[in-house]
Amino acid sequence: MARVQRREARQRLYRASRIGTTFARIYLGTKTQQFLDRASIESEAQKTKRWSRFHRRSGQQIYAAATELRGFILKGCQFLGARADILPPEYIQALSTLQDQVPPHDFGEIRSQIELELRAPLETVFRDFSKESVAAASLAQVHLAQLPNGEPVAVKVQYPEIEELVHSDLANLRALFKAVGLLERDFDLIPLMEELGHHIPLELDFVHEGINAEKISEFFKDRDDIHVPRIHWETTSRRLLVSDYISGMKISDVEAIDRAGLDRSQIMQSLAEAYCEQIFVHGFFHADPHPGNLMVRPIPGDKTRGQIVFLDFGLAKQLPPDFRKNFLGLVSSLISGDSEAMSANLLDLGFETRDQSRDSLEKISSALIQLSRRLRHQTYLDPEAIKEASQELPRLIRENPIVRIPEHLVLLARVIALLSGLGRTLSVKLDMLALILPYAALGVSRTSPGNETTRPPSE
Ligand SMILES: Nc1ncnc2c1ncn2[C@@H]1O[C@H](COP(=O)(O)OP(=O)(O)OP(=O)(O)O)[C@@H](O)[C@H]1O
Ligand SMILES: [Mg+2]
Structure with a gap:
């Protein structure tokens, strides 16, 4: 027990120092850039180029820290990468890949994790299982597989060590908020901490996620422009979520959307209506609409209009x-x-x-x-x-x-911020x-x- 605690403490310290040094490097870099601005020996074009180089480098440094640390840090960086409305494009380029293209785990580890959850060899449950992941994000990676009846499914497998990481991040965050609270006595950070402390651990339970998905799917059963993949409960458990595999475009992939002849305004309108419906009518909503969690495809049967596919219901809020x-x-x-x-x-x-x-x-x-x-x-x-x-x-x-x-406003504000970033990306x-x-x-x-x-x- 003591050994586990010591390991956790070491891990927490390492993560805190890795975040600290990345932040310090970028902060000091910004100061240096600002100093060079004031020296004003360059043309405007040279200045713009220098800042762009700096932003690109900083974006890469944040990317490296996020993919190494994963967990909640990666989630925070995904959020930043979705804010095209406030961050320079160099950051968006580097950080938007964190939404679904994080380097995947070794398949051996992933197979053990799946078999532990299924309590059966992989081959007895799936007719076919692709070793290459189709996507990987902050908590899990997703593989394409086939059920015995040939149906394609997305198998979302939780990373083996993620629970420990998330708890260590929460502890770090609590300590950070306490420190900020001492400096900034005016601002009450407790509501923010309570909300995060309540929701983050829930994200690790995929049964909870599946229940959320079905609840929201029910809201939209009469709309053809909103879709939620069906959950396959017989193979779903706390760390394994199996749902219909959907092939579509990432909602921020403007080129692909235009190539498919879909109308970006209609897509944004459908999405905004879907949020009004969830928030105002039902008081229950998907609270993580970053572009990795939203896909678009032509509505089956009506190729002229786009359908929004909601993925990833780990973070949902009941008002x-x-x-x-x-x-x-x-x-x-x-x-x-x-x-x-x-x-x-x-x-x-x-x-x-x-x-x-x-x-x-x-x-x-x-x-x-x-x-x-x-x-x-x-x-x-x-x-x-x-x-x-x-x-x-x-x-x-x-x-x-x-x-x-x-x-209760924390996750609503998150949704508004993410939708604002998306509005900017789609320029509608x-x-x-x-x-x-x-x-x-x-x-x-x-x-x-x-x-x-x-x-x-x-x-
Ligand atoms: N049903 C599906 N069909 C096709 N692709 C899927 C499906 N479910 C998930 N994916 C892909 O897998 C990626 C990761 O899945 P998901 O977002 O559920 O994981 P996560 O680790 O909880 O993500 P986040 O980092 O957003 O918390 C998605 O961004 C998407 O690209
Ligand atoms: Mg996701």
Whole structure:
């Protein structure tokens, strides 16, 4: 026992120092680049080239650390790699491969892991099994196989050592948050930590993932533009998930989507509607829409429209009924432009500013209402656009920062950030207000907050 603890402590220390040195290298590098900028002996073109070289190198360093450390660190880097709306393209290029193309594990190890889960030799369960993985990501790698009846299936196998790594990352993260909490007494990081601490271990249970997948599949049974692969329960267990194999394009593969003659705006619209449906109507949603988890293919039977295939339901969130009701209220007051109602909603949701006053929340609400009107046709919320559309909001937040963000909002914010990155990648603009309007009407008209079957009125 003591030996295991010592090994874990050593591992934690190594991971922390590897992260620390990578961060320090990039931080000091940025400072050096900024110093060279000020020296101003280069032309603009030379400067741009120098920064681009630096970003490319830094992207490669983060990639190397992420593929070596895996676990939660890799998940964090995947998130960064999906933020084309905020990060330079050099980072996106290096980090987007972490979404599904991490170097795979040796097949011998993977076979043992599968057979341990199946409690049977591989050959007795599958007619055919490809030794090469079709994809590999943060927790697992996926192999194409055939069931005895010839059906192609995706076999997702959890990496053997991943549970230990994830727990060690959580411990590191807790320590980091504690340290930041001491320095930044103003900002309450506990909700963030609680939310991550609750969801991360759940991701390691593939039975839980399969249940989530079926729940969300049920929401979309009447829509042909959204698909969830069917789970094969007879061969699924905690560390092994077997589902229908889907052949499609990665949603961020703009060239392939264009080549297939699919309309990117329709794809983004379908995806945005799918999220409104999950969040506003059902209060339960897939919380990890990075491009590695979303595929696109022509709708079987209607080749002109794209179908979104949701993968990877490890991270899903159930919103408590009260929270969903307040969130709906927030969105409808944002749309109707009622800053007083909106500040009441923010308060009910659990937001707090430093001075704790209702007045400050009302000012922030007014600025947010203005911002949403100016950015109405913008799918992605990059900082430049926000800066251009509102000087008011950053000033208000600087003067009186928000010190507490409710825990239930953490994964919602993650979804919005990832969809914003995707909007940028696909370069489409949607009328977000028009899209949300029918759902927001639920916030005004609803009578029973917990009602799972409430649907938006048709337009
Ligand atoms: N049913 C399927 N059909 C085809 N390919 C699949 C299927 N399921 C998964 N994949 C491929 O395998 C990759 C990894 O699967 P998945 O996203 O479930 O693993 P993960 O390790 O939990 O990912 P993440 O790093 O996003 O947490 C996906 O990005 C996708 O490319
Ligand atoms: Mg994934």
